[in-house]
Amino acid sequence: MSKGQIFVSEGNLLQWIEDYHWMIETIKEAEMDVAVIKGAKVASYGIDSTLPKASGGTSDPVFYEVHRRTQYGGFRIQQYRRKVSEVQKRIQLVVGDREMEILHRLLNGDSMRSIGKHMKLSSTTIFRVRNNVLKQMLVL
Known part of the structure; x- marks a missing residue:
């Protein structure tokens, strides 16, 4: 397995399906942090561009925290x-209305219990369909 590939x-x-919703949120948050860092460097237009520029680092604790997050x-x-x-490229492999509904609800972070309640299915059926979804997604 080469660098960058995952097993x-x-x-x-x-696990990735169960964690999908918070991983997406974390990625969005990181992208916003990067935008803050890029935008926080120097004003290039407007009244702020005429102000003196600081030499060296910044003493702003929020900027430091955002910088720490992006570096770490x-x-x-x-x-x-x-x-x-990896999850997204395998979604298209899932066939069946039940399977798709359960997969999308899992990706949204819904619990197995809430999915069963919504679909009026037993927990045994939900687990069986979820396992079928996993098998379909592993075909790739």
């Missing part, structure tokens, strides 16, 4: 992107 097993895929979280965010991408 996809049934257990890994199930870069590798972590890349891992999340790979996992999310």
